[in-house]
Amino acid sequence: xxxxxxxxxxxxxxxxxxxxxxxxxxxxxxxxxxxxxxxxxxxxxxxxxxxxxxxxxxxxxxxxxxxxxxxxxxxxxxxxxxxxxxxxxxxxxxxxxxxxx
Amino acid sequence: xxxxxxxxxxxxxxxxxxxxxxxxxxxxxxxxxxxxxxxxxxxxxxxxxxxxxxxxxxxxxxxxxxxxxxxxxxxxxxxxxxxxxxxxxxxxxxxxxxxxxxxxxxxxxxxxxxxxxxxxxxxxxxxxxxxxxxxxxxxxxxxxxxxxxxxxxxxxxxxxxxxxxxxxxxxxxxxxxxxxxxxxxxxxxxxxxxxxxxxxxxxxxxxxxxxxxxxxxxxxxxxxxxxxxxxxxxxxxxxxxxxxxxxxxxxxxxxxxxxxxxxxxxxxxxxxxxxxxxxxxxxxxxxxxxxxxxxxxxxxxxxxxxxxxxxxxxxxxxxxxxxxxxxxxxxxxxxxxxxxxxxxxxxxxxxxxxxxxxxxxxxxxxxxxxxxxxxxxxxxxxxxxxxxxxxxxxxxxxxxxxxxxxxxxxxxxxxxxxxxxxxxxxxxxxxxxxxxxxxxxxxxxxxxxxxxxxxxxxxxxxxxxxxxxxxxxxxxxxxxxxxxxxxxxxxxxxxxx
Numbered sequence: 001x002x003x004x005x006x007x008x009x010x011x012x013x014x015x016x017x018x019x020x021x022x023x024x025x026x027x028x029x030x031x032x033x034x035x036x037x038x039x040x041x042x043x044x045x046x047x048x049x050x051x052x053x054x055x056x057x058x059x060x061x062x063x064x065x066x067x068x069x070x071x072x073x074x075x076x077x078x079x080x081x082x083x084x085x086x087x088x089x090x091x092x093x094x095x096x097x098x099x100x101x
Numbered sequence: 102x103x104x105x106x107x108x109x110x111x112x113x114x115x116x117x118x119x120x121x122x123x124x125x126x127x128x129x130x131x132x133x134x135x136x137x138x139x140x141x142x143x144x145x146x147x148x149x150x151x152x153x154x155x156x157x158x159x160x161x162x163x164x165x166x167x168x169x170x171x172x173x174x175x176x177x178x179x180x181x182x183x184x185x186x187x188x189x190x191x192x193x194x195x196x197x198x199x200x201x202x203x204x205x206x207x208x209x210x211x212x213x214x215x216x217x218x219x220x221x222x223x224x225x226x227x228x229x230x231x232x233x234x235x236x237x238x239x240x241x242x243x244x245x246x247x248x249x250x251x252x253x254x255x256x257x258x259x260x261x262x263x264x265x266x267x268x269x270x271x272x273x274x275x276x277x278x279x280x281x282x283x284x285x286x287x288x289x290x291x292x293x294x295x296x297x298x299x300x301x302x303x304x305x306x307x308x309x310x311x312x313x314x315x316x317x318x319x320x321x322x323x324x325x326x327x328x329x330x331x332x333x334x335x336x337x338x339x340x341x342x343x344x345x346x347x348x349x350x351x352x353x354x355x356x357x358x359x360x361x362x363x364x365x366x367x368x369x370x371x372x373x374x375x376x377x378x379x380x381x382x383x384x385x386x387x388x389x390x391x392x393x394x395x396x397x398x399x400x401x402x403x404x405x406x407x408x409x410x411x412x413x414x415x416x417x418x419x420x421x422x423x424x425x426x427x428x429x430x431x432x433x434x435x436x437x438x439x440x441x442x443x444x445x446x447x448x449x450x451x452x453x454x455x456x457x458x459x460x461x462x463x464x465x466x467x468x469x470x471x472x473x474x475x476x477x478x479x480x481x482x483x484x485x486x487x488x489x490x491x492x493x494x495x496x497x498x499x500x501x502x503x504x505x506x507x508x509x510x511x512x513x514x515x516x517x518x519x520x521x522x523x524x525x526x527x528x529x530x531x532x533x534x535x536x537x538x539x540x541x542x543x544x545x546x547x548x549x550x551x552x553x554x555x556x557x558x559x560x561x562x563x564x565x566x567x568x569x570x571x572x573x574x575x576x577x578x579x580x581x582x583x584x585x586x587x588x589x590x591x592x593x594x595x596x597x598x
Contacts (some may be wrong), residue, residue, distance in 0.1 A: 008295075015288055022281055031277050036108055038284035047296070058300045060290075062242050069249040073283065074513035075252055077276045080260040083269045093277070096270050099345040101406075101415075 009050035028081045028091040032074055039070040064100035115363055125166040125191065126233050132158020133226040135518055140219030147192050150402040151219030158226060159195050166191055168262050170305035179301060180240045187237040189444050189597055190368045192452060194236070197361050198229050200455050200575060204353035204462060207571045210464040221261060228254035228361070231518065235365035237256070239303045239372050241290050247369075248286075248333060251362050252279045257349045271349020278342040279332060283453030286329025304377040312382045319394065320387050327391060330373075333366035336399040336429060340422045344410075347418035352465055355414055356458030359421045360451045363428070371432045371443060392433055393527050397534050398555035399426030404538040407545045413461055416545055417454070420497065423538060424450055427512065430531050430555035434515040441597035442515050448593065452579050453497050453505060459576030460490045473552050487553045487574050489580040494546035496583050498540050504586035509539065 008071050014037050021034030043063045050059025118308070120127075123202045135154045143150040158528025166188060174183045202225060209218055231250030238244055256279060294300060296319065297310025311319060331339035347355045351437050410416035428450070463486065465471055480487040496505035513532060520528035544570030567573060586593060 007295065010510070011291075018284070028273060028277065033282070034547075035277075035280045037547050038281070040355050042284065042287040042291040044292060049291065049295040053298050056240070056300075058298075059294055062290075063463065064560055065242065065246055069218045069246065069253075070284075072253055073249065073256075073276075073280050074228075075147075076256050077280060080269065080276050081258060083263045083503070084273045086262070087266045087269050093273075093474070096273065098270055099349050101344070 004051075009043060010043040011041040011048070014038075014044065025093050028084070028093055029078075031093070032077050035072060035077075036070060039066060043067060050058055066101070104541050115178065119181065120174040122169070122174055122181055125162045125169070126230055128158055128162040128165055129226050129230045129233065132161070132224055133230065136219060136223040136226060140217055144219050145215060150204070151222050155226060156199065157224035159199050159202070159229075162551050163192070163195050166195070179235075179377050180238060180239055181574075182239055185439050186368065186372075186444070190236040190364055192448070193444075193448055194229060194232050194361060194364055195543070197364070197451050197455060198225060200351060200459075201225065201357045201361065202577075203575060204356055204383050204459060204572055205457075207569050208351065208353045208462055208466065211569050214264065216262060221258065222259070224254045224257050225357070228258070228357075231364035232361060238369070239301055239376065241293070241300045241302060244282075244369055245290060245329075247365070248329060249283060251333070251365065252283060255279075255358060255362060258354050259346060259562065262351060263468075267349045268351070271346045274342055274349075275346045280566055281337060282329050282332035289322045289325025292318060293326065293481050296327075302373055308376070308380060309311050309388070311377075311384045312380065313396075314384070316383055319384055323384060323387050324391070330366055331395075332368050333362055334370065334428075335363070335422055336395050336425050337402045337422070339497045340399070340402070340425075342593040343422055344415045344418040345461070346350065347421075348412055348414045352414070352458055356419075356455055356462070359417065359458070360454045360500045363421075363425065363558040364447055364451065367428050367432070367443070367447060370441075371435070371496070371513045374432050375437065389433075390462040394430055395533065396426050396429035396433065396531060399423070399429065401426075404545075408541065409561055410545070412471055413473050413476075413549075416473070416548075417457060420542065420545070421454065423542060424497075426538075427509075427535060430516060431512045433531070434512060434519050435529075439515060441594055442511045444597050445590070445594060446512055447584070449496070449504045449508040453493055454578035454581055454585075456493045457490070457497070459465070459485060459579070460493070463567060463573035463576065466572070467565060467567050473548055476549065476552040477556045478553070481552070483567055483573075485577065486567070487550070489577045491550040492580050493583065495551050498543045498546050498585070500543075502584065502587045504583045504590065507587055507590040509535075539577045 018034040018037030018041065020030050021037065025031055043066050046059040046063040049056060053059055081091055084096060088096055132154055136151045139150045139154050169183050169188050175181065191388065205221055228251050231247045231254065234243055234247035256272060256276040259275050260269065261271040263272065287560060296314040301306040301307055302495055320341060328339060331415045331503065335343045347358065350358065374392065378385050400423055403419045403426060407419035409414050410419060428446065431446055435443050461471060468475060492503065496503035499505045499509035513535065516532050
């Protein structure tokens, strides 16, 4: 029997994996992947909780919007990273440090 | 599912009834679509068409907004809240969008780019739509969509031109930092939704759910949510992107970033804080302590780091962080019957920053530099511009006879009143830090007249004519407005009450 707790544990694990991918920051694309994992963890939570909200379906609706917004943000992010690659010939954030105090 | 189908006719009826409340935003949506079409088809024949449609859309939206004045209402199942708070904030947004639009047009007519400008106006309108929603909602779903709309538009605005390395770097830092904050906020929202089963943060069910929630998880969820809002507002510790992005983005885009998204985010945050603070439960305490600590640290960090900046755009970035701390203090101090304090300070802050960036832009278009040391001796060449720049600096510090003084005075009075009624020592601390940082800010704003008037430049260099006159004129106009508001603040205050 799969209960709500199982979903929450899985989503917490996915969130942490995403966070690790971001904090390790070897590559801008990997950071985007990490962001996507974090968003998907949240979406999983929303759908799992949405089971108990039969009247408004708030969780399901939120999940749908979150998927669309994540896709839009990632599309913009990839375009910007492509631009950075054209200028720097690298996408390792540690090597892109022209702007600093 | 059957319950849902049975309610469908009523649901549709309410949606249709609510549509008239959405008129100002519909005007923006219409203008957005028209600008997209104009960029594709008409701009080849008449270059100004997209700009004209942009201005037209804002001007149509404004009277539609005025109709909502004094008629509080709710629509779309309480997802849209029309009250005086949101109407004034949206008026301010429209004004700021108008000014930034003009600044962008002037900047890029001085420094032509190979990219079509029309798309910038459409993105500005999309950002405006998101911010309109942000000021008029207490629903997490709408708030999240609005924040993401604004964020994605801002990423595009910063990265659109990417003419040199720094611009693309700024855009990358912005998009990565912003997306991480948004993802974190989404996870926090999913937890909050799990506790409460409700997405309206003012609803009784929502508050009850939070009261019953486990302490540790509730704290995590609240802090995660504040991450997302904190990124938009740029308070410590989510301010790290601010200086880099402000420095890297084209100057008129920086003018946009430093003012307009903050208006929307601060209104949402103020609604949230006022819904969550009054209960005696754990989540209220977390919110309260978080806000006090963050306000103090933000004011200190912003103003202290600004002292050692040599690039004026970076300096303004830290100054805007300091002002964000001040705005957080204002949120704590106001209640439902003195919202005009927050609105007045927000108006003044917007005017001051727009004027500052208009001047920076005019000087950048003339001398090609944004370093403070390159301002040496420019005061003699452009006396009027630098006099006004100095007045705006005085206003940013908060000295009379400018509007900045009145704004700070109102805020300090409100904080002191709260202290007198609650006797909470934290408010005294806020008051002290607020005054102290205002004094600190004197030292870096006064670098502008120091370099331009007092330091001797090489008088040999020929007097170059000022490029981008309209930006300078706009800045001068706003400076006059700031002086008028400083002498007769009641013009606006009466209106806001």
